[in-house]
Amino acid sequence: MISQKSLFEFFDQDLRRRLLRYLEGRISYRKLEISPSYLYMLRKGERNISDNVLAKLLQEISVYEFVFKFLKEVKVGPVGFEPTIFAARGRRPRPS
Numbered sequence: 001m002i003s004q005k006s007l008f009e010f011f012d013q014d015l016r017r018r019l020l021r022y023l024e025g026r027i028s029y030r031k032l033e034i035s036p037s038y039l040y041m042l043r044k045g046e047r048n049i050s051d052n053v054l055a056k057l058l059q060e061i062s063v064y065e066f067v068f069k070f071l072k073e074v075k076v077g078p079v080g081f082e083p084t085i086f087a088a089r090g091r092r093p094r095p096s
Contacts, residue, residue, distance in 0.1 A: 008051045015070065016049040017042075019057050022069060032056050 011019075020027075020042060029039040032053055041047040049057075058066075
């Protein structure tokens, strides 16, 4: 099973910021448990989006919505692998 930390390494700051912009109308600083000024700095790119904030952002979006809005290409591993979604960044499943 993939750990949360290794999963979050997939999300660079650009993807995190795009996700924040996409969820702008649906999420507030209260849901993210941060101050309004900190949310402003995150939106403007003055601060990096932490893993904790990213986890709360991901709770607000469905898997299907994320895949179709943010991933350009969906690849499913071959038979015998667990079904896995990979972005069009050239990442490939590793045989176990």
